[in-house]
Amino acid sequence: MARVYNFSxxxxxLPESVLKRAAAEMLDYEGSGQSVMEMSHRSKVYEGIINGCEALLREIMNIPDNYKVLFLQGGASSQFAMIPMNLMTGSGKADYVLTGQWATKAQKEAARYGQANIVASSKDKTFSYIPKLDPDTFTKDADYFYxxxxxxxxxxVYHELPQTGDVPLVADISSCALSRTLDVSKxxxxxxxxxxxxxxxxxxxxxxxxxxxGHPMDITPTMFNYQIHADNGSMFNTPPCYTIYVMKLVLEWIKNEVGGLDNMLIRNQKKADLLYGFLDSSNMFKGTVVPEDRSLMNVPFITGHE
Ligand SMILES: Cc1ncc(COP(=O)(O)O)c(C=O)c1O
Structure with missing residues (x-):
């Protein structure tokens, strides 16, 4: 069987061992006589899967007890609206840093619900750097900083977090989750x-x-209210059962085969060093990002020549 390297x-x-395990368990998950795709999300067997997934994520990311873990749908893009709908109810203001397409989309969506201030942007140089941030320019009574x-x-990537004081820091980690250790309490x-x-x-x-x-806007749809999902253990409606099962397998792989997120960082650093090292010595290609803000996860490069 020829498997390709997919750098998308x-x-x-996904790790090959995860795919193989999912394949082996496809017809009969742990003696239940059914696939995880077919079982009730309210069954005891599935309860074990979703609770196990959450417990592993908490362990691997060292998530403090005063944080809820929610498994939601609608993609990361739904959070662009869900965050302001649930958080922008104090001063009705929030600060955004524009570092690319996803932050820009998030800010645009938030501006539909309140005052979404742009405190810095790197659009002037095609988002090739992370703007230097001055806490004096931040909105003191913002409901959050994004x-x-x-x-x-x-x-x-941000190598240093903005100093937002008591203003909660909200971060989209779609493309760096589980790539290294993060201090969740920040x-x-x-x-x-x-x-x-x-x-x-x-x-x-x-x-x-x-x-x-627990402080959503009145207009917040039930499905966009964090409280609803927190109160119902992510089971207010049918969760994406099979995806959560595969996530549990990936977390088991990180714990048992990789050896946790510190080891994951070492693996990622090795791979990134290889690629950046090549780009930096190439006459043909060059990386587009200033060296101090380079991501370990995504490495854009150009030839600069048609
Ligand atoms: C950083 C970031 N945020 C948000 C998204 C949007 O995610 P989704 O397609 O799950 O809505 C993406 C990519 O798809 C992303 O890379």
């Missing part, structure tokens, strides 16, 4: 569409500090 940002390659931590298309919300680093497409993981739940 996402949906992206960043896209790893910019999939432009290949930049964030109000972390969220990621799964299809890049965690699982097949279909689930969006939201890690949210307890105090940020």
């Amino acid at each position: 940002a996402g949906p992206s390659m 960043i896209c931590m790893n910019n999939t298309i432009y290949g930049t 964030f109000g919300i972390l969220y990621a569409g799964a299809q890049k680093n965690m699982a097949p497409a279909g689930v969006t993981v939201v890690i949210i500090r307890d105090d940020l739940i």
Whole structure:
């Protein structure tokens, strides 16, 4: 069997051992006589899968007890609306840093619900760097401060977090989740569409500090209310059952075969060094990002010649 190397940002390659295990368990999951695709999400067997997935994620990411883990649908893009609908109810203001297409989309969506201030942008140089941030320019009474931590298309990453004081930091980690250790306690919300680093497409993981739940706008649809999903253990409606199962397998792979996120960082660093080293010495290709803001996950490069 010839498997290709697929370097797409996402949906992206899954570990072969995960695919093999999913294949082996396809017709009969652990003696249940059925595929995970076919079983009730309210069954005891499935309860074990979703609870096991959450427990592993908490262990691997070292998620503090005062954070909820939610398995939602609608992609990372739904969070562009869900975040303001649930958080922009204090001053009605939030700060955004524009570092690429995804942060820009998030800011545009938030501006439909409140005052979404742009505190910095790197659009002037095609998003090839992370803007230097001055906390004096931040909105003091903002309901949250928003960043896209790893910019999939432009290949930049925040190596230092903005100093937002008491203002909760909200980060889109769709393209860097599980790529290295993060101090979850520094964030109000972390969220990621799964299809890049965690699982097949279909689930969006939201890690949210307890105090940020429960203050939605009146117009918030029930399905966009974090509280509904937190109160129902991500089972208010049918969750993306099979995707969550594959995510559990990926987390088991990270724990048992990779040896956790510190080892994952070493693997990623090795791969990135190889590629950046080549680009830096090439006459033909060159990376587009300033060296200090380079992502380990996404590496854009050009020839500069038609
Ligand atoms: C950083 C980032 N945020 C958001 C998205 C949108 O995710 P989704 O397709 O799950 O809505 C993507 C890519 O697809 C992304 O790379």
